Amino acid sequence: DMFSASADLANTFRLEQQVVNVLGELVAQTEAKLGIIRQYLKDYESVVEEKAASEEEFMERVAGNPIHAYRLMKRLYFDWQTVEKEIKTDNWRNALRRLEQVRMGAKFPKEEDFFGAAQALVRLQDTYELNMTQLARGNLWGRQTRAELTAQDCLFMGKHAFNAGAYARAVEWFEESYILAGQENNRTLRQDQVMEFIQHAINMHDDTLQQTKKRHPMAVLSHTNSFRLPLKEKPAGVQRSEIIRSRKYNVGKHITDQDDATNFNALCRGETLLNDKLLAQLKCWYDSRRQPYFLLMPIKIEQNSMEPAIYTFHDVLSDDEIETIKELAKPLLARSMVQGKTGVGHEVSNVRTSKTAWLPEGLHPLLNRLTRRISLITGLKTNPIRDEAELLQVANYGIGGHYAPHHDYLMKGKADFELNDVERGGSTAFPRAGVAVKPVRGGAAFWFNLKRSGKPDPFTLHGACPVLLGHKWVSNKWIRETAQTFNRRCTLDANE
Numbered sequence: 001d002m003f004s005a006s007a008d009l010a011n012t013f014r015l016e017q018q019v020v021n022v023l024g025e026l027v028a029q030t031e032a033k034l035g036i037i038r039q040y041l042k043d044y045e046s047v048v049e050e051k052a053a054s055e056e057e058f059m060e061r062v063a064g065n066p067i068h069a070y071r072l073m074k075r076l077y078f079d080w081q082t083v084e085k086e087i088k089t090d091n092w093r094n095a096l097r098r099l100e101q102v103r104m105g106a107k108f109p110k111e112e113d114f115f116g117a118a119q120a121l122v123r124l125q126d127t128y129e130l131n132m133t134q135l136a137r138g139n140l141w142g143r144q145t146r147a148e149l150t151a152q153d154c155l156f157m158g159k160h161a162f163n164a165g166a167y168a169r170a171v172e173w174f175e176e177s178y179i180l181a182g183q184e185n186n187r188t189l190r191q192d193q194v195m196e197f198i199q200h201a202i203n204m205h206d207d208t209l210q211q212t213k214k215r216h217p218m219a220v221l222s223h224t225n226s227f228r229l230p231l232k233e234k235p236a237g238v239q240r241s242e243i244i245r246s247r248k249y250n251v252g253k254h255i256t257d258q259d260d261a262t263n264f265n266a267l268c269r270g271e272t273l274l275n276d277k278l279l280a281q282l283k284c285w286y287d288s289r290r291q292p293y294f295l296l297m298p299i300k301i302e303q304n305s306m307e308p309a310i311y312t313f314h315d316v317l318s319d320d321e322i323e324t325i326k327e328l329a330k331p332l333l334a335r336s337m338v339q340g341k342t343g344v345g346h347e348v349s350n351v352r353t354s355k356t357a358w359l360p361e362g363l364h365p366l367l368n369r370l371t372r373r374i375s376l377i378t379g380l381k382t383n384p385i386r387d388e389a390e391l392l393q394v395a396n397y398g399i400g401g402h403y404a405p406h407h408d409y410l411m412k413g414k415a416d417f418e419l420n421d422v423e424r425g426g427s428t429a430f431p432r433a434g435v436a437v438k439p440v441r442g443g444a445a446f447w448f449n450l451k452r453s454g455k456p457d458p459f460t461l462h463g464a465c466p467v468l469l470g471h472k473w474v475s476n477k478w479i480r481e482t483a484q485t486f487n488r489r490c491t492l493d494a495n496e
């Protein structure tokens with residue numbers, strides 16, 4: 001697929017430029033052709049201007065005029081050759097051949113890409129609580145862009161949401177489509193065409209809600225799929241703002257699945273969930289990690305969370321190193337996988353939309369240097385050749401690309417390098433710890449997935465927030481459990 005990584009999206013835009021070039025030339029050629037034919041017709045007009053009572057009188061007047069006679073000869077002897085030549089050249093077939101060539105050498109989006117992009121928009125809307133009207137007008141969380149949606153686009157989005165069972169969102173998209181249909185200068189739809197969709201989606205929403213309530217009176221409804229009350233009782237707009245106003249956050253020991261989801265989204269939006277006392281404990285400091293390597297240039301460490309301990313190491317990678325890593329990864333990127341539901345094997349899943357590449361240590365001398373640097377910073381053994389850690393993984397997220405909250409229990413610790421600044425969104429959020437780490441170019445987030453005892457730490461639940469605007473490139477290093485028996489005691493947190 002091509003929506004799950006920004007590198008592929010850029011290539012698809014390039015592909016469209018080729019298509020547009022062919023189409024643009026076709027339009028220019030066709031217009032030139034029409035111009036020549038129009039000119040011929042215009043030249044003929046002086047003949048028609050000779051008004052006469054009858055056909056006979058007309059012919060007499062025209063044929064008896066030496067100027068008309070001369071121009072008739074000129075038109076049919078001289079101009080006609082040009083007109084005929086133009087009609088004979090087939091620009092369409094030529095354009096078609098060139099378009100086929102473009103298509104042959106490249107990947108065109110498929111249905112899954114179209115759906116994936118629509119799904120990404122809905123995900124962004126949910127996470128960032130984007131106001132529908134602003135979103136349709138290109139406003140992405142306060143950043144005004146020139147991208148806009150038409151009434152027809154919104155209708156498509158509504159249909160997509162509807163087919164996915166997200167009736168609450170479907171109604172909102174259809175209603176936006178209705179508003180736009182009433183405002184557009186370049187009509188893409190009529191309002192009465194949209195009305196049917198609204199009615200149908202409202203009925204579906206209300207019926208489904210009623211059935212769910214009957215079967216599972218205590219069910220927690222997803223705000224994407226359903227509002228709390230039937231839409232016939234309370235309109236979508238009112239219910240949506242009530243949902244936003246009445247959210248409650250819960251961080252700490254007694255946290256539910258619903259809290260995980262609400263917290264995750266809030267953290268992605270940059271909201272602060274920790275109280276002032278907890279916030280005051282978080283410090284920044286310079287550290288040479290008791291290593292001569294860092295004496296001249298100590299690392300800037302920022303503590304993002306105390307329990308579990310999460311740190312950001314700033315300026316770990318230089319700009320050159322970042323570019324090298326990205327270039328090494330680009331040809332190797334493939335759709336990211338997750339562990340299969342049965343626990344065996346890996347599969348593509350919508351909970352993780354990105355592309356990833358594993359960089360073998362021998363690919364470039366930088367990788368080995370980086371492995372040693374990570375070891376010096378974390379105090380852990382990280383040599384993948386000795387199975388102490390995984391190879392370096394590079395991930396690229398496209399629009400709406402995300403990784404839903406999960407645990408990385410198989411690995412002890414994880415260092416997460418940011419390869420660029422994301423314009424909007426894309427943080428790594430820890431819904432149970434109540435913190436989010438913003439992507440900062442060249443920095444690395446680090447945490448332990450396992451406690452000292454070797455038991456999994458459920459509070460390390462984390463996920464990648466969907467990218468709202470911009471690109472996200474990260475590089476991950478998972479560090480294994482077994483190799484670390486003697487190293488961790490003297491590492492980051494002496495209090496643990």
Ligand SMILES: O=C(O)CCC(=O)C(=O)O
Pocket residue numbers: 395403408416426427428462463464465474476
């Ligand atoms: O990209 C991120 O911010 C986190 C990625 C992650 O959690 C993972 O790849 O396991």
Ligand SMILES: [Fe+2]
Pocket residue numbers: 406407408462
């Ligand atoms: Fe992870």
